[in-house]
Amino acid sequence: MLPSAVAGHDLEFLTTFVVNGTVAIDAGALGFWGDLDGQLRVGHVFLSHSHADHVCSLPIFVTNTLDERARNIVVHGHAPVVDSLSRDVFNGRLWPDFLRPASGTRPLLELEETSEGRCCEVDGLRITPIPVDHPVPTMAHLVDDGESAVVISTDSAPTRELWRVAARMPRLKAVFLGASFPEEQSALARIAGHLTPGQVDEELAKIAAGVPVYAVHIKPGHRDAVIDQLRALGRRNLVIGRSDADYVF
Ligand SMILES: [Zn+2]
Numbered sequence: 001m002l003p004s005a006v007a008g009h010d011l012e013f014l015t016t017f018v019v020n021g022t023v024a025i026d027a028g029a030l031g032f033w034g035d036l037d038g039q040l041r042v043g044h045v046f047l048s049h050s051h052a053d054h055v056c057s058l059p060i061f062v063t064n065t066l067d068e069r070a071r072n073i074v075v076h077g078h079a080p081v082v083d084s085l086s087r088d089v090f091n092g093r094l095w096p097d098f099l100r101p102a103s104g105t106r107p108l109l110e111l112e113e114t115s116e117g118r119c120c121e122v123d124g125l126r127i128t129p130i131p132v133d134h135p136v137p138t139m140a141h142l143v144d145d146g147e148s149a150v151v152i153s154t155d156s157a158p159t160r161e162l163w164r165v166a167a168r169m170p171r172l173k174a175v176f177l178g179a180s181f182p183e184e185q186s187a188l189a190r191i192a193g194h195l196t197p198g199q200v201d202e203e204l205a206k207i208a209a210g211v212p213v214y215a216v217h218i219k220p221g222h223r224d225a226v227i228d229q230l231r232a233l234g235r236r237n238l239v240i241g242r243s244d245a246d247y248v249f
Pocket residue numbers: 049051134155
């Protein structure tokens with residue numbers, strides 16, 4: 001995972017996972033990553049949904065390494081997120097329209113529309129978007145390199161299809177699961193389409209026993225309470241994720 005913009009703490013304001021150095025899942029923190037060579041190596045970005053904490057640094061990321069790139073950045077997303085990028089971000093107001101540049105010049109960014117359940121092969125990875133439950137259309141991602149597979153699902157209420165697909169993946173080595181709000185904010189969690197620790201416990205029952213589940217996307221203002229409540233579940237395979245950690249599976 002990439003740390004949020006400000007170093008020296010473990011609060012998660014923004015969301016980006018970099019896989020094998022070249023593929024990013026979400027672009028909340030990607031353009032604010034202090035390692036510019038690391039940014040340059042990332043050529044593909046898969047977006048889970050259009051919320052700002054997952055896309056806000058995408059325009060900055062594209063601009064940061066523009067001059068040194070031999071090939072375009074490819075952004076992969078389902079139709080609603082592609083539409084949002086086109087209308088809300090690269091619209092000539094919030095940021096220049098890199099998708100439809102002046103005639104005679106090439107676009108600086110390619111958008112690849114994904115379909116739910118259809119796998120994309122990129123840089124030795126098979127990445128499959130799977131729909132989850134959130135206030136805007138949202139995909140979790142199953143990332144598989146042929147030896148190990150992980151699920152990344154940061155923003156979802158309790159869900160089913162994802163766990164049905166994950167159960168059929170024999171190489172599943174880890175799940176990164178959003179655990180955003182403390183129990184006392186369950187009404188807000190329901191409106192926001194996020195999990196409380198009690199709901200994380202129910203989701204764990206749908207995941208193969210023994211697969212480590214990393215709790216991520218914890219709301220910064222409630223981090224200590226959420227972590228206390230997650231630990232109180234007593235689940236041995238539940239780990240508090242760290243946004244500055246490199247995970248190897
Ligand atoms: Zn969201």
